[in-house]
Amino acid sequence: MDFWSRLIANTPLSSKNSAKDAARDPIRRRQRFEKEYSQLLHVWRNCSNLARDVDAAEVLEVRLQELSNILAEESRRPLPHPCISFAATKQIYIPIAKIATTSYNEWIIKEAVLFFASLIESEEESFVENDAFSASLTNLLVRITGANSIRLGLETEVKVVELAFNITTKIRLEPEILPAWFKVHTDAGTQDGKFKDEREKFAGRTQKQDFPLFYLLMDYIHHEGKVGDFARTGLLYIIEAASHSVELEQWIVESDLSTLMATGLGALYSQLSRKLVIDHPPQGLPPVLAFSDYEHPVTTFEIVSSCSPDYQLHMDTFLSHLLFWQDVLNHCRSLEVKSTLLEHFQIIFLQQLLYPSLLESSDVDGGSSVAVLTYLRRILESLDHPDMINLILHYLLALPDTDSSARNSSEPTVSAARKRKSMDLASMMASKMESSYSPLLFNLVDLIHACLKSENDQTVCVTIQLIATILKRHHRYAIVTLLHTQGVDPNISHRTMGAHQQEVEFLMTLASTIGGQDNFDEIYDNILKDTMTRVEGHPCSLKLVAPKVSTHNHKLPAIPDSLPGAPRDVPPHTLSPEDPLLHNLLDIMEQFFINPIEVNLSATEAILDLAVCGYVAIEGWLLRHPRTYVFEDDSDETSSPIPDRSVNPAKEFEKLQAISRCRRRPRWQPSSLPRMLRVLEALADQVVAFRESIPRFDELMQQRREAFQTADAIVSNEQNVPTSSAAGVAAVDPSSRGGSRPASPVRPSALGGFQRILSELSTPSRSGSPRGRNEAARSSGNGSTKSAGHRATTPTSRPIPVPPKEFPLNYNSPGKSPAKSVSGRSFSPSSHDGSGIGGNGSPVASQVAAFAAVDQGILSRRIGLPKLTVEPILLDFNRKQTSKSKNLDDETKYEEVEDDIDPTEAQVAAEEDEIEEHAELQAPKEKEASVSHILTNIVIYQSFLLELASLIQVRAGLFDEVRFA
Structure with a gap:
């Protein structure tokens, strides 16, 4: 039986093999x-x-x-x-x-x-x-x-x-x-059996x-x-x-496709919150905001935060369906289907939902303007299809329609199905529209100008971001609507070599008023590379920078717009010095150091976007116009090398003279400066006043730069930073940790997940701290830090060059060191040796703690913009350079007139001064910001100056904007 049992036990293996054979x-x-x-x-x-x-x-x-x-x-x-x-x-x-x-x-x-x-x-x-x-x-x-x-x-x-x-x-x-x-x-239906199509x-x-x-x-x-x-x-x-x-x-033309897609898009747009505030999660607050007076906005049941998961889900769903619209148009090869879809998109979504939401938005009801402008910006950032962009901006900006005869000649024959669909859509909309709104009365340009003057900082910020998006991605729509432009004369529009060098040195001189100890050569090289990429990547610059392979095959294809009415290609132009948008941005820049950080970042970005396009000339509104150049009658400047007449002909001699004339530097006249440069100069004067009024200004500025560098390094290496308890946050004072912003008990903490960053910054002996360096050299230092993205490689950088003679830096009264702080201290906690810090009873440790407390008191102090009592940096340039110029004669005449003033007039002037002082006492309190906030804005301002200088240099080389002869 055991033998037969063993045979029966092998049966499953036999059946398994048979199953494989059956398969x-x-x-x-x-x-x-x-x-x-x-x-x-x-x-x-x-x-x-x-x-x-x-x-x-x-x-x-x-x-x-x-x-x-x-x-x-x-x-x-x-x-x-x-x-x-x-x-x-x-x-x-x-x-x-x-x-x-x-x-x-x-x-x-x-x-x-x-x-x-x-x-x-x-x-x-x-x-x-x-x-x-x-x-x-x-x-x-x-x-x-x-x-x-x-x-x-x-x-x-x-x-x-x-x-x-x-x-x-x-x-x-x-x-x-x-x-x-x-x-x-x-x-x-067959009618007589004949069909035209x-x-x-x-x-x-x-x-x-x-x-x-x-x-x-x-x-x-x-x-x-x-x-x-x-x-x-x-x-x-x-x-x-x-x-x-x-x-x-x-x-498909007569189906419900276009109607369902348009109404579905409208339904998803309606799910977005009507009121919105822009916020950042506490655990992911950027360092540039953490080191400022940033406050988390208040949210309610109606006002939704941009960090809300529900808002992000609704926004992602809406944008995904919007991109589906774009994919449909990209895959559709039928002009009739495409035209039907676009017609429904314009009438059902644009005219019935998007434009009314822009029209009904308000700046006083808790963020509806912030919401609709943010939604429009996200739409324009997401879309690339030229027909959809043309429909949106053509309608919202109230661009004029093209001639109907030209339109009909360009369109193909429209079938009866398409005509019936259009008639059905028109009748459906006529039954729903009780009152019609038209962008001819109030368009997007009017809304943008109104929002730029808003008292709500978030409204101003999102408006500038919308402007930057239009300038970056759809510049040809901006030059006929948002911007007031002028034609350019190619003979006199370009600046000379001497003027170009003078203006670049002017911006670098303004940056040098802030000083610093970083490796600014490396920083500026990186900024130049970023600027080159930015200029080359602009949509309008493609035709200017694209290599021409041959003389017969270099023309780029035309703009692929199937709809008529789109603006033509961007022509050569320049921005009018009286452009309202430019002046609104400069009004914001005048309050730069007390503005919110996000407003300043958006404003500087928009100004750079104004000057990036290769078809816009920057002379006249960003730089001086060549027609305003005035040269000194100096034989040394006008003289040119005498060529060898036996070798060079007369034409060569004239060419050398033209080159020499282009190398001359025009007289630096404040009256000829555009408002942009005057505003930047006034901001530099305010930095000088801050240096005089804020104790330990240079030490705190260096700590702030190092704080940015350390924060960027930690955030890039460790994404998930553990957070400590609220008691630990209260115990560690952030304002004493490397120059970060103070923790105010009035508002919630904005540092969030940066507690570990601040603990890293609290180390007193950091490499690269200002250790016994010359105060005067620090005040005339050149360079900046670009949002704390670059770290100095050595504790002491190269010697900082002295600014050129055209821009003297006489900030203070005679006999006073230009960079001495009010407190008169010549040392800082970081300048001591760290060997004795470890002990609790060490004298050095107690001194470090005392200085940290002093720094915190300085950083937490709230101040306003300074009232300048000294002459601006560069206004007396011509008067000091030429004692025999006409300006000196005018000053002498002015002094003679002042001596002849009647005493009665002087008394009236004194009474007027008293009235003005009384009015100032009754005026509303000026805006203030903490010293920590102002230091962060100064870092941004210095970086912006370097970006402007790099942009001018890149444009000069890439677009041949400088005349050498």
């Missing part, structure tokens, strides 16, 4: 397939109510799963495939579709969908071309996703939509199979039974995840296939 044998595999199918039909036919018979439903699910497994396994086997042939010959998919539709069981439905997917993936027997197969599968998909069907789970929904997507992929690759899935059931044959209304697959995908395009991705991509494939079928093209 390899096509005949046995078909017999197994037919057996499973027969059992499936037997259970189904003997079940009276499949929805209530759980056992029968479970058996059917197992049988369907086994059929799908056999088909999937056979697809991997070599030919022949008898099971697939049996399924096609017997049309077993018809009863399987009926079983799934009548079961109301999600598991049976899922297995049936997988069974159909196996047949389609087999790519045999032409299932997708078979009318019976398409009708059966279409009926299944419609029934299981209809209103009366059961609610499917997410996984089953993904399988259903993926199956529909696979079909559209087949249609895209093989357009000839489209008739099996798209059938027009309405009769085409084949498109006119389509005269009926669309119905869902014509193309059920199309409407199935339409129902899922707003979903998230894989379901929405499959639905949107499948719909794109169908729209792309319209270029191969005139009937499908006209059916």
